Amino acid sequence: MRSFRDIPIKQKLMVITMATTTAALALAAIGIVAFDAFLFRQSLTRDLSALSRIIADNSTAALAFNDPRAATETLAALRARPHLATACIYRADGSLLAKYARQDGLFACPSPTVQDEFRFSNTDLTVSHAIFLSGRRLGTLLMIYDLDEISERMRLFGTTVLGVLLVSSLIAFLLSSSLRAAIATPISHLVSATTTVAQTSDYSVRAQKVSGDELGVLVDRFNEMLAGIQSRDNNLITALRDREEALRDAERAHERFRFMAESMPQKIFTTTPAGDTNYLNRQWMEFTGLSVEQLQNWGWIQVIHPDDLDANVRNWRHSVETGEPFLLQHRCRRADGVYKWHLSRAHAMRDASGRISMWIGSTTDIHEQKEKEEELRRANEDLQQFAYSASHDLQEPIRNVAVYSEIVAKRYHDLLDPDGRQFLGFLTEGGRRLATLIDDLLAYTRAGVVEAGIATADASAILQRVIASLSETIRQCDGKVTYDSLPEISMSQTHLQQVLQNLITNALKYRKEDPPEIHISALYQGAAWRFSVRDNGIGIDPEYKEKIFGVFKRLHRNYSGTGIGLAICQRVVARYGGRIWVESSPGKGATFFFTVPERAPRAHSAAAESSAG
């Protein structure tokens, strides 16, 4: 059987209403009945007291004259009170004078008491009253009144109360049946709404509001709570969906990356932000003959050539700490133990907040290229050596040609006919031009050599030296050379002088009819000094603006020259990590630019370096 706690609220309300109503009614009825019984006893006592006094007063004569008949007649008047069972009048000595008994006559006259008294027993009330005349006691009146009236009254009352109780319970039942709906219905709506939500997890369900009382407020709050949960649930579902989509995207991207990495000829790797390798493509295992487990994390260092290991670990740590890209040429050991040159590079991948999420790197086999480069370098060195030696060795005989042709011209001038003198003139001029060409070629072979140690040059001082050496030429053509204040740069003085001399000489040489105007300036830009030499000369067709930097490349054949000056400039500037270019159009002058990085890299010497030394 279900306990009271578990029965539905409807039934609970019914039980509570009925129990309280019935209890209240029953208590009220008991109270009324008890109070009525109490009042009835009191009024009965008063009534019998008055009656006994009347009978006593009416009996004084009969007692005084000892007249039993008169006394009996007086008592006979008591017939009007059906519940008066017996009445007895005693003389002063206690003997019975007269007696009245109801028709059933069951009661006998008991012995009279000395004092007046009212004595209740369960079944009757005995009233004893002394009879006096002129202060003398004549006798005693005793009446016995049965209490059936009280029982009858109680029965009647009980029946009435029970009837009222039944009727009022019925009314209470009917009323509570219709009224309890006001409480039970909103609660059952709430219950059904919560049950639906719990079973279906559908937070769009709302409980129906039927009243404006506390239950109505409860329904409102419950619905608000559901709305809150529903919106959070929707957000959660959207976030989950987005996250799933993002995860799928990431997985697809990962798959694509793996596919690409596996199908590439290079060795690919990824590392954690801390630099621990967590992925290596198949090519690594094939090349090194080691397993992923052996190479993972920092396992790869075992395949790096001992001579490259220190630089490798230092550079890698530096990149991991600073986030700067990693770039290094090093030797990696193949499965057969042979070391091969590789170029490794790695870049940090950053997330939206700029934090490094991983490193992606590649290691490319450059062994063949490296060998070819080495071959080329050696060939270049040999070639330079040859060019230098040839120029050097040619200097002497050419100088002899020039010197002796001048001697011949002076000493045998009169012996030669005009043709002979003209031919000798050609010979002298040719010898001089050859000597200039050889000097330029020697300068060109030396141009690539960077002197040992950190060389610095005060560009202003060098420029003044160049202008001074060209002062005669400048004066002859009525030229004007101006310049801004120039910086001190990391470059050998000889080289800077070579570059400025060539550019200013050209600016003077390739002039128009008007006197040449040349301006030199320098601007600090992107960790380098950018110099410019601007002139107002004949200018250059943009089509040739790159070609003119090649050896022996000349545009204006009607001007004297060897076509080596700009090639020397380019070689020098390139050796310091800078570049040279021109901006010009025909007839509008030309501006030559060259850059010198603030910290010029130390280039290794070409063969000429040793030969020149």
Ligand code: ADP
């Ligand atoms: P060159 O000995 O012929 O001057 P360069 O290498 O110095 O050799 O110059 C190459 C060519 O570039 C020149 O022959 C000339 O045609 C052109 N050139 C150089 N500087 C200028 C300039 N300032 N204005 C016009 N043309 C120039």
